[in-house]
Amino acid sequence: MNETYTFDDIDTVVWNCLQGSENSQDYLSYTQTMLGFKAHQKEALKLAQKYWDAPESAAYFPKALAAVIAIAESGNTAAMAHLGRWYRLGTGVAIDLAISEHWYQKAADLKDGKGHNGLGRLCFTSDPNKAAAHFKIAIEMGEFTGYSHLADLDRENELEHLKNALQTGDAYDDYSYGQYLIRHAKTDEEKESHLHWIEKAAKKGYGFAGFHMAMHHYKVDSEEDPTNETAKEWCRLGCDTGSLAALMWFGNRFLESPESHDEAEGYLKSACMMGDKYAQSFYGAWLVKHGKSFEAQAQGVAWLRKSLAQGHLSAICPLSEAIRKGQGAEVNLKEAHDLMAYGADMGRSECQCHLGISYMYGDEVDIDKERAHDLFQIASLQGDLWATHLLGITYESGDGVLQDLAKAFECFMKASTAEFPGAHFRVGRALMRGHGVPKNKPAGVKWLLKAANANYSDAMIVLGATLMSGDGVEVNYPLGASWFQKAAELGNAEAMHELATFHMEGDGVEADPEKVKHWMFKAAGLGQEQAIEWVNENYPDQPDWLINMKKSAKELPAVDSEDSKTSDDQNIKPDNEKTKDDTE
Numbered sequence: 001m002n003e004t005y006t007f008d009d010i011d012t013v014v015w016n017c018l019q020g021s022e023n024s025q026d027y028l029s030y031t032q033t034m035l036g037f038k039a040h041q042k043e044a045l046k047l048a049q050k051y052w053d054a055p056e057s058a059a060y061f062p063k064a065l066a067a068v069i070a071i072a073e074s075g076n077t078a079a080m081a082h083l084g085r086w087y088r089l090g091t092g093v094a095i096d097l098a099i100s101e102h103w104y105q106k107a108a109d110l111k112d113g114k115g116h117n118g119l120g121r122l123c124f125t126s127d128p129n130k131a132a133a134h135f136k137i138a139i140e141m142g143e144f145t146g147y148s149h150l151a152d153l154d155r156e157n158e159l160e161h162l163k164n165a166l167q168t169g170d171a172y173d174d175y176s177y178g179q180y181l182i183r184h185a186k187t188d189e190e191k192e193s194h195l196h197w198i199e200k201a202a203k204k205g206y207g208f209a210g211f212h213m214a215m216h217h218y219k220v221d222s223e224e225d226p227t228n229e230t231a232k233e234w235c236r237l238g239c240d241t242g243s244l245a246a247l248m249w250f251g252n253r254f255l256e257s258p259e260s261h262d263e264a265e266g267y268l269k270s271a272c273m274m275g276d277k278y279a280q281s282f283y284g285a286w287l288v289k290h291g292k293s294f295e296a297q298a299q300g301v302a303w304l305r306k307s308l309a310q311g312h313l314s315a316i317c318p319l320s321e322a323i324r325k326g327q328g329a330e331v332n333l334k335e336a337h338d339l340m341a342y343g344a345d346m347g348r349s350e351c352q353c354h355l356g357i358s359y360m361y362g363d364e365v366d367i368d369k370e371r372a373h374d375l376f377q378i379a380s381l382q383g384d385l386w387a388t389h390l391l392g393i394t395y396e397s398g399d400g401v402l403q404d405l406a407k408a409f410e411c412f413m414k415a416s417t418a419e420f421p422g423a424h425f426r427v428g429r430a431l432m433r434g435h436g437v438p439k440n441k442p443a444g445v446k447w448l449l450k451a452a453n454a455n456y457s458d459a460m461i462v463l464g465a466t467l468m469s470g471d472g473v474e475v476n477y478p479l480g481a482s483w484f485q486k487a488a489e490l491g492n493a494e495a496m497h498e499l500a501t502f503h504m505e506g507d508g509v510e511a512d513p514e515k516v517k518h519w520m521f522k523a524a525g526l527g528q529e530q531a532i533e534w535v536n537e538n539y540p541d542q543p544d545w546l547i548n549m550k551k552s553a554k555e556l557p558a559v560d561s562e563d564s565k566t567s568d569d570q571n572i573k574p575d576n577e578k579t580k581d582d583t584e
Contacts, residue, residue: 017064038205077112171204207241280307285318297328316343342495350382373400389415405436421456441472483510496523
């Protein structure tokens with residue numbers, strides 16, 4: 001009987017079997033089998049990225065599996081416990097509970113407490129009493145990690161069990177004990193006093209504890225640690241163990257940080273490669289939006305497809321938009337529409353909003369404003385404030401529903417809590433006009449200013465016109481014209497035309513024929529009808545570039561782009577980190 005291999009030795013056997021492999025999946029399988037406890041995961045993830053796009057090569061992990069099976073068959077219970085865990089959790093192999101039970105039972109028959117811990121985990125949900133019996137037997141055999149499992153089943157004596165588990169000296173048991181104390185602490189000071197248990201677990205190599213410490217130290221706009229180096233250092237401890245929570249948290253927090261971008265992107269890619277659907281959706285959407293080449297965007301599309309294939313519906317919107325715009329994929333308007341319709345049918349409010357916009361403007365479908373209104377309504381009922389904003393627009397304009405300015409104002413006020421500049425603008429305009437609400441020009445100006453300061457160009461135009469007409473404020477031509485200038489510089493064609501007319505007569509700005517020409521040409525190029533008429537009248541021999549710009553502008557759908565919204569899947573939710581299983 002082979003008793004020479006310890007539980008940690010089996011991990012070394014697996015790693016040694018992979019040496020020389022050029023197969024990315026080998027290294028990902030190794031990382032997954034380690035379950036967040038530090039060994040060779042950092043090196044494994046680097047090698048996985050190195051060979052990710054390489055030609056397919058022979059897999060070495062089957063050789064590692066065969067080696068562990070051979071050791072187990074020789075009578076080594078540590079190898080048996082490893083195999084039981086692998087097949088139970090599907091790490092490195094496909095989930096097979098029958099095979100898992102076989103190996104756990106063999107270890108239990110040889111009086112190894114790890115076998116009983118494993119058998120307890122297998123029936124933890126289906127038969128808690130049976131599971132508790134296995135954990136107690138494991139404890140009697142000296143496998144004190146059984147106490148930490150028992151704590152989850154016996155809440156009345158949870159603290160006592162967690163204290164008993166501390167005698168193992170394992171990082172996870174330190175973490176569990178600390179978490180219990182923090183969870184039951186009554187003050188922030190008391191919570192802080194227990195944090196040393198989490199720190200202790202992180203330093204021992206428990207990756208999720210490192211992630212916990214990173215979140216504790218992370219501060220927005222910290223003067224003492226502006227780049228959050230302390231939080232990064234703790235999180236790296238977690239990333240080095242392959243902890244998905246740590247990999248994703250670092251990537252999500254610091255992807256936009258110039259000094260940490262490459263590192264954050266590497267961690268996110270590792271999480272994607274390990275098959276995490278949340279990371280795939282977030283990173284895929286980021287690549288589609290920020291990728292500097294078609295190839296980079298194509299990688300984003302690939303990750304989004306992988307995420308959606310795993311049932312993560314948040315990938316639908318960015319994937320549909322990428323396909324619609326030809327970002328990383330050939331333009332396929334039918335597929336883009338079908339994806340959005342599928343998401344809407346599945347109850348995704350953001351998909352219902354996008355689909356509603358398509359029906360409102362006839363984008364690849366026949367115009368159906370009533371259906372658009374209904375889609376906004378159902379999305380709004382789910383608490384989507386963007387949908388509430390769009391719903392307000394339908395009530396305001398009477399598109400697909402009877403016009404109701406009071407309901408429109410109610411929707412805009414509700415949507416304004418999400419800091420949508422478009423909602424702020426519409427609240428301000430309604431107050432200025434008394435639409436759906438008693439007229440209140442001072443309050444209206446306040447809301448318009450809020451939207452204008454958020455670079456909402458339509459608000460700049462109304463605010464500028466208000467100042468130049470003296471509607472509830474003192475007339476101020478230069479200040480009013482300056483708002484038109486800002487809106488024009490943001491690309492608003494109406495503001496460009498108005499600014500050009502100001503330069504004709506010197507209204508609030510200097511009279512300047514060249515600036516008249518400059519802004520009229522730009523507005524005409526964007527399809528502004530009055531500017532086109534002016535250009536046709538004053539410059540009948542138009543250059544080809546202007547003719548082409550006007551032609552392109554006429555072909556664009558009439559979508560209010562300032563009321564649109566993109567979805568980058570920022571609120572990623574990592575899967576719960578596997579925890580208790582690491583202690584077997």
